Amino acid sequence: MKIRFSGGLLVTALLVGAPALAQDGAQSLDQAWVKAMKAGDAAAVAALYASDAVLWLPGSAEAKGAKAILDEYAGLLSANTVTEVSLKDGHYETVQNLSYGWGHFTMTLTPKTGGAPTTMFGRYVDVAKKIDGKWKYVADHASTDPPPAQKPAATR
Numbered sequence: 001m002k003i004r005f006s007g008g009l010l011v012t013a014l015l016v017g018a019p020a021l022a023q024d025g026a027q028s029l030d031q032a033w034v035k036a037m038k039a040g041d042a043a044a045v046a047a048l049y050a051s052d053a054v055l056w057l058p059g060s061a062e063a064k065g066a067k068a069i070l071d072e073y074a075g076l077l078s079a080n081t082v083t084e085v086s087l088k089d090g091h092y093e094t095v096q097n098l099s100y101g102w103g104h105f106t107m108t109l110t111p112k113t114g115g116a117p118t119t120m121f122g123r124y125v126d127v128a129k130k131i132d133g134k135w136k137y138v139a140d141h142a143s144t145d146p147p148p149a150q151k152p153a154a155t156r
Contacts, residue, residue, distance in 0.1 A: 025099025025135050026128040027092040037085045037107070042077045046070035050129065050136040058122060058144045080109035083117060087124070097130040105142060121145045 029048050036044035046069050049055065055063040055072060063072040090103035102125040110117040122144040129138045 025092065025094040025130075026101035026126050026137075027090065027099075029128050029135055029137055030087055030090065030101060030126065034085055034087060037077075037082045040077050040082060042070060042073040045073045045077075048137055049140070050131055050138045053136065053138050053140065055137075055139075056141045056143075058120060058142055076109075078112075080111055082107065083110050084108040084119075099128040099130075099135065101126050101128075104145075 033045060033048055036048070046066065049066065049069050051066045053065070053069060055069050057063070057072060057076070060072060063069045085107040086105065088104050088106070090101055092099065092101040102123070104121070104123050106119065106121055108117050108119040122142055124140070124142040126137055126141070127139040128135045130136075
């Protein structure tokens, strides 16, 4: 009886712990990134990246290293309020100390100096590595979706 009970506890622990394991790595970083972006906290966003990480944001040059990444987000968030940001269609894989994810994003930015909000739609790929027991982005690439393809003109 005691063995069956212990086995039941093990199965219960595995089932309860499964969602936490499934959201480890790149997925947990992506969730923290969304939260920090909504808060407008450039330092919190930049803290998600490894010291030698590389970042490519839509319409921006490569940002490599902690200072460049902080500067990139500080510039974006000092000029704009993130009124909405979401990630969808996410796919994630984690193998030992490496994790990667990809999907689509939507982000609405409102200029702090006034003006109409701009909504970007795009896709992202990120790679994370467990460094000193913590997951950090090592590469993060986002690009806006291209405009819809034009239909060819009808011919007679």
